[in-house]
Amino acid sequence: xxxxxxxxxxxxxxxxxxxxxxxxxxLSATTHPFEVQRAPDQLSALLKxxxxxxxxxxxxxxxxxxxxxxxxxxxxxxxxVSWVIGAVLGxxxxxxxxxxxxxxxxxxxxxxxxxxxxxxxxxxxxxxAMIAQxxxxxxxxxxxxxxxDVIPIAGGGVAALGRNDPERLLSGELVYLGAVRTPVEAxxxxxxxxxxxxxxxxxGFALAGDVHVWRGDLDPADFAVPTPDGRPATRExxxxxxxxxxxxxxxxxxxxxxxxxxxxxxxxxxxxxxxxLARVRERHAAHAPGAVIAAGLGAFIALRAxxxxxxxxxxxxxxxxADAARAAPAAAVALLLERxx
Numbered sequence: 018x019x020x021x022x023x024x025x026x027x028x029x030x031x032x033x034x035x036x037x038x039x040x041x042x043x044l045s046a047t048t049h050p051f052e053v054q055r056a057p058d059q060l061s062a063l064l065k066x067x068x069x070x071x072x073x074x075x076x077x078x079x080x081x082x083x084x085x086x087x088x089x090x091x092x093x094x095x096x097x098v099s100w101v102i103g104a105v106l107g108x109x110x111x112x113x114x115x116x117x118x119x120x121x122x123x124x125x126x127x128x129x130x131x132x133x134x135x136x137x138x139x140x141x142x143x144x145x146a147m148i149a150q151x152x153x154x155x156x157x158x159x160x161x162x163x164x165x166d167v168i169p170i171a172g173g174g175v176a177a178l179g180r181n182d183p184e185r186l187l188s189g190e191l192v193y194l195g196a197v198r199t200p201v202e203a204x205x206x207x208x209x210x211x212x213x214x215x216x217x218x219x220x221g222f223a224l225a226g227d228v229h230v231w232r233g234d235l236d237p238a239d240f241a242v243p244t245p246d247g248r249p250a251t252r253e254x255x256x257x258x259x260x261x262x263x264x265x266x267x268x269x270x271x272x273x274x275x276x277x278x279x280x281x282x283x284x285x286x287x288x289x290x291x292x293x294l295a296r297v298r299e300r301h302a303a304h305a306p307g308a309v310i311a312a313g314l315g316a317f318i319a320l321r322a323x324x325x326x327x328x329x330x331x332x333x334x335x336x337x338x339a340d341a342a343r344a345a346p347a348a349a350v351a352l353l354l355e356r357x358x
Contacts, residue, residue, distance in 0.1 A: 025351030034344035038351035050241035098133035140346035147349035160315030171304035196315025197226035222261035
């Protein structure tokens with residue numbers, strides 16, 4: 018008999034990702050912008066709406082992974098974990114709900130609330146565990162809107178040194194660079210202008226998303242966070258925001274200057290991801306780390322980082338589908354729960 022449908026959720030601070038899985042297949046997936054800090058009381062209603070959009074039946078089971086506990090809304094991760102779990106239970110009061118923990122266990126909600134650091138920021142482990150079932154030796158590079166995970170898979174197991182965010186930042190397995198939300202000044206300290214290198218403003222004038230929209234690597238529709246100036250996430254306004262990186266405006270610089278700024282920022286971002294990838298691969302050289310598996314909205318960054326190092330790369334979208342690859346942790350946590358039966 019076919020088992021129940023499972024909805025996987027990856028509930029972050031600025032995005033909610035969901036995926037509907039049945040019989041080992043991802044039937045639908047979605048990524049919806051939602052800033053926890055701005056509207057915390059609306060999450061349960063959003064989850065119910067997204068579940069309906071996914072086509073989830075009433076008797077579906079729900080598997081949760083999360084990163085929203087890091088939001089400044091919460092004074093401690095314990096508070097955020099309890100809030101996320103409570104919102105899911107509020108949305109689906111009669112459903113079976115399980116929470117994914119780093120290490121691979123699924124916990125009952127009450128147990129997860131009592132062990133918050135086991136389930137906080139668990140989404141990367143879910144994706145890596147799913148990847149390990151298909152690629153025994155590889156490195157997952159998942160570039161989202163905000164961060165980049167660089168996770169080694171060795172012998173069919175997750176071989177990461179870090180288990181929580183501070184440890185992962187220390188090991189280089191978490192890089193705080195994303196395809197949309199990262200301020201330009203967090204990527205570079207200077208950009209080319211008039212034959213030299215000009216220092217950049219530290220005013221949050223432009224984001225990585227502006228760079229990638231300008232260069233054509235990111236669809237404006239995927240720039241699903243507020244822009245620094247509140248204007249649309251179009252190429253026209255990205256040009257204005259990028260001009261302000263050097264405290265200029267569009268009457269002072271032409272498209273050639275914007276091209277040079279954006280190209281430099283994009284290149285440095287790839288270089289930094291490549292450096293983290295090289296560091297992780299070096300640690301696991303004895304295990305033949307193999308190909309890079311590129312995932313997330315910023316998979317194009319991961320693919321370029323792999324190419325820079327001369328490492329073969331595979332796009333997860335080619336295997337899982339584009340929507341599911343962008344919502345990889347949500348798809349992963351559902352597939353993992355179904356696999357457990």
